[in-house]
Amino acid sequence: YKKMVKICCIGAGYVGGPTMAVIALKCPDVEVAVVDISVPRITAWNSDQLPIYEPGLDDVVKQCRGKNLFFSTDVEKHVCEADIVFVSVNTPTKTRGLGAGKAADLTYWESAARMIADVSKSDKIVVEKSTVPVKTAEAIEKILMHNSKGINFQILSNPEFLAEGTAIQDLFKPDRVLIGGRETPGGQKAIKALKDVYAHWVPEENIITTNLWSAELSKLAANAFLAQRISSVNAMSALCEATGANVSQVSYAVGKDTRIGAKFLNASVGFGGSCFQKDILNLVYICECNGLPEVAEYWKQVIKINDYQKTRFVNRVVASMFNTVSNKKIAILGFAFKKDTGDTRETPAIDVCKGLLGDKALLSIYDPQVTEDQIQRDLSMKKFDWDHPLHLQPMSPTTVKQVGVVWDAYAATKDAHGVCILTEWDEFKTLDFQRIYDNMQKPAFVFDGRNVVDSDKLREIGFIVYSIGKPLDAWLKDMPALV
Ligand code: NAI
Known part of the structure; x- marks a missing residue:
């Protein structure tokens, strides 16, 4: 039994910053460190002018920063100390080579995974927070296992559903939190540990647990469905203009x-x-x-x-x-x-x-x-x-x-x-x-x-x-x- 759970989040962007700030606010017994390789970004997180504009964010950060919420460029130290490592680095579209213009570029993810394997001295739960292709956890697992020096890593998929502009509201009252993990005893134990974090403020019935692949794919599916609604109504808008119908009606x-x-x-x-x-x-x-x-x-x-x-x-x-x-x-x-x-x-x-x-x-x-x-x-x-x-x-x-x-x-x-x-x-x-x-x-x-x-x-x-x-x-x- 450990007294204080330590969380580290790699990637202090639109997702990492707000999600970790809310976890820190809602879980005073958890210590949260958000780390990034970008010095200007971390400097901004530690200043009065946060690097992203999001209604309500300033307030949450002010309440926790320096208490149980820290922003740092010392990536390795905080990863080494953490029990749970969230990875919320960017996952852009590949610009070159195989799958250019379509496939996800997992360069940033892979380097984060290799770094975690390198610096870890204790067992860790590694959480995919970034949106990744389905089956990425398998690749991450391989990188971690092959470099682990006997340390036990559990991979979870915990995609983020917040929308920019309403991120804080969304994080306070999520429609659902989704956690995917391995169906092994170790996997289930890891799911439970992450669930305990969210259970500080999210009702149990809103925390969904699935296998890894369902969790990874659900995020891609949700975004595809959302975008499809917009394209559907936009397709109708063209027809409205041609016919005299009014798209709002x-x-x-x-x-x-x-x-x-x-x-x-x-x-x-x-x-x-x-x-x-x-x-x-x-x-x-x-x-x-x-x-x-x-x-x-x-x-x-x-x-x-x-x-x-x-x-x-x-x-x-x-x-x-x-x-x-x-x-x-x-x-x-x-x-x-x-x-x-x-x-x-x-x-x-x-x-x-x-x-x-x-x-x-x-x-x-x-x-x-x-x-x-x-x-x-x-x-x-x-x-x-x-x-x-x-x-x-x-x-x-x-x-x-x-x-x-x-x-x-x-x-x-x-x-x-x-x-x-x-x-x-x-x-x-x-x-x-x-x-x-x-x-x-x-x-x-x-x-x-x-x-x-x-x-x-x-x-x-x-x-x-x-x-x-x-x-x-x-x-x-x-x-x-x-x-
Ligand atoms: P972002 O670009 O704002 O933040 C990513 C951060 O990761 C950057 O600050 C970058 O410097 C850092 N980083 C990259 N490699 C690193 C490494 N090896 N070590 C330490 N830091 C590293 O991206 P954003 O918007 O936060 O998105 C992150 C992920 O979350 C993406 O996969 C995205 O698809 C997903 N997502 C984004 C949402 C959004 O509304 N922006 C919502 C839900 C999911």
Whole structure:
């Protein structure tokens, strides 16, 4: 019997930081160390300016930091001391070699596993927190066993279901906690140990235990289903525009069916975020490797519709502005992949901006949480490069000259020909659109990629308005786009 359980988490990112902070808060009898190879990230976690923006996070960190929550770059020391090691490093899509553009790149995972094997002097439970391909635990087990010097490692899969923007809420009251482990006595004992941690605040009936492969695959499946809902409603949005149906009304009517449910049915310019595309590509790759091309094709379509939705949006913008945006100022309101986060990974704004830049537009971008550096980096980066730790690479020297970043929606829209709303930040709903209209070129366009503005009100002011999946203005009907 040990007095205090020690937990170490490798990877102090969007998942590692918030999950460990909440464990520390809810388990005063557990000591939690979050470690990372990135010095700036750890420095930020130890400062007043946390490296990620997440409502409620500051408060949780302040309550525990220095008591039972520690952030450190001394990876080996904390791994060595821990009873339970969470691994929540990034698992990007491979950019080269076998499976490039699809398969998960497990380089970071493998190096973490080898390091754990190297420095361990006592038995440990190693927990997959990152989203990994099904069967990864087997590979990790092999690495640990072959290097273990007689130490006993138990592998668990404990995928994280939090959503950015609501991470703290999600962690406080998870729909479920999923723990997968080996069906051996040792495996069951490890499951019990991790369950005891979550049982500090999660009701027993919400903690699901399964075998390893079910747990790993459930995370990929959950993300695929979620993304599929968005692609389904977005596919409908195109048909709505063509027929005069209103996608909000359709979503509402469809979502009232309790078998379908009302959540996550908003049409938009497309889904983003670090996970959906990466995890579906990974799922597709796994299906192909297992000789299931039909299943692979099925899930691939979710991504194709998402790409189509972004292209469609750009085409609408360009077509309605007389088929050219060359040298026109376009205001971009919102760059993060959704509201209440500063995260821009795979945000649809990147593809939309690149599309408009391709047509020689001049962009003026405003997002309440994203820095200019980040935006410039995102717009000059190649596809799939984003998740290979940027903070470990030198800053890209090229800034995109057609892009300006400003700190205010009014500055962004001043003298603009058009406004594209790409993130559903609450503050965009209460902007003074009369003021914006007065300061814009005419005709003045608003392209609402998130259906946040009241299009009727804006039309009264004089704007030409495009809202995804809503009946089209006479203007837009007269400007047929390739959509
Ligand atoms: P992230 O990129 O924010 O954080 C990963 C961290 O791991 C980085 O700070 C990196 O420096 C560090 N790292 C990489 N290799 C390391 C090593 N060998 N030793 C120490 N540190 C190392 O990634 P994020 O968003 O936290 O995601 C992590 C995993 O969780 C991914 O597999 C992702 O798919 C999954 N996930 C992400 C969710 C999200 O909303 N972001 C939600 C659920 C799961």
